Amino acid sequence: MPRLLVPLYVHPAVDPGAWQAVAAAGPSRVAAVVLNVADGPGAAPDHVFTDAAALLRASGIRLLGYSDTDYGRRAHAAVVEDLLRYQDWYGVDGVYFDQVAEHPAALTHYRRLITAARAAGCGTVVLGHGTHPDAGYAEVGLADLLVTFEGDWDAYQDLVPPVWTGRHPPSRFCHLVYDVPADRTDAFAKLATAHRAGLACAVPTPQPNPWTALPLGLTRY
Template sequence: MRSVKTLLVPYYEHPTERPDAWDALLAAADRLYGVVLNPASGPGAAPDPAFAVVAGRLRAAGVRVLGYADTDYGRRPHAAVVRELLCHRDWYGTDGAFLDQVSAEPEALPHYRRLAVAARTAGARTLVLNHGVHPDPAYAELADLLVTFEGPWDAYGSLAVPLWTAAHPRERFCHLVYAAPPDAHVAAAVQCVVPGAGVHPWGTLPHALEPIR
């Protein structure tokens, strides 16, 4: 039976510091929707050979590799975001884009339409928008996947799902949940549920993937 690729993993640890965790990610390749590559809150100032190696290994295993770029809720200039996506592509061979801190408001839609076109032009076959909340419904036209929740486990139980989402397949939505217990159950078809908390929760893998130390 073919595995269902349900895990979108933002893992922000350096490969030389946590090689065992990156090996665990590769071992779970048949379960991964994709991995977000984030060397330095973006691609960094220059190529990082260690990230280039793990990106190549992920691609060889058939895993989407998504380059991280912060949009600061529409405040970062278009050119700055696109430049980072091009660096991800040229340095790490990314085949998708993960835009973070994306505005949920309809007024920002023109800005994100331009970014979506630019990301596709730069070679992003998969585009993920991380709003962290449910955005205006029109954002669903721009991306392959919308992150409609990012937050701690104790806030996840009060998540309200708007009616407009029913017009789209469940696989179009993702929830990123941190500070979660081992038995945490998340309703989203695409997800990442990690034990990490505080200012850097995405330095931990999902419970089921965390290597035994």
């Protein structure tokens, strides 16, 4: 079973049990959790998120701050401000850049963002493409992890990873799958392994906001 990267996009006050369950699973099961306070860090610290982040850090789970890059259209400075706020307010270990462009023309933009993130102290940088991008995004020294699939269970069963992914270890890739039937948990794990995803997450909920649910395979407390 691949380790989990969990986009936990539900407020801790709304579903504290989900946060407790993820923390209880520990780092052997959960590699990292993506914090998404308000499609970014928001305008001011949220003390409930601060406490929830502290709970996860105490369990040894890495925290990644969510920042929407709008496929390269969002200003560099605005994205960097997101990650600095996450660090100051929630003590995150790294950043999850979402809505990342997949074409090679945007590589220079993302290299600058990643350089800024590293300079700011981000130990982990994730690029959330949601699909397989140009192979250049997997170059050594760029991002630690690429999210190369985000979609529903039906689409995931038809996924054919490009040949270039075979030149990299599974630990470089993550797949996020929603609308997965609860009785297909084992099938999902086998398929993620076959697709060479070292990290993954499956939830039973559909769009429009599937990532408010606890990942399949975790026990709610």
